[in-house]
Amino acid sequence: MILTLIAAHDPNLVIGKDGELPWHYPEDLKFFKQTTMGHTLLMGRIVFEELGEKLLPGREGVVLSRSQSYPHVPTFSSIDDALNHLSDKERVFVIGGGEIYRQTINMADELIITEIDEAYDGDTFFPEYRDQIGEVWKEKFRQESGSLTFLKYVRNRS
Known part of the structure; x- marks a missing residue:
């Protein structure tokens, strides 16, 4: 199995505020859908609840929760x-x-990261990884589109 983390973050690694995305970029949502379509998504309880406790069309899902289960x-x-x-x-x-x-x-x-140029206020963050680029992570793809940069990093296995 290939385990892939997919996220969009601002320069300060903000990914959320008050249980929601602090931004709306249709191009990023389209990229997320195209990238994940037909695959399985692993998510925490809060993310699942943000989705209205339903799975995204065309994708399977698994939820992680210590306090809740979903039939x-x-x-x-x-x-x-x-x-x-x-x-x-x-x-x-x-x-x-x-x-x-x-x-x-x-x-x-x-x-798989979407870097957002603009900084946002947030309370949820992606873990720091940028200091490991080159040593742990190798850039394999980069596409810039306005204020978004789409990136793919693979783990160095050498």
Whole structure:
């Protein structure tokens, strides 16, 4: 399985505020949909609740929660249990939130990042990874589009 963290963040690694995205960039939403379509999404309870407790069309989902379970979606209390359940999947995208990213970044094979030029006020952050580019993460793709930069990093295995 390829474990990929996918996120959009501002220069300060902000990814959320008050349980929501602090921005609206249709181009990033389109990129997210195209990238994750047909794959499995691993998300925390808060992200799942932000989605209205339903899965995104065309994608399977698994929820991590220590306090809640959902009868219509596989729910696990630990990342290890969730990843064991998903071991037959070719690719799994971690879509947040902040704590789930922190717990999975050291296991990840890839990071797919949308960098947003503008700074936003926020209370949820993506873990720092930029100081590891070159040593841990190798840039494989970059596309700039206005105030967004789409990036793909793969873990150095050498």
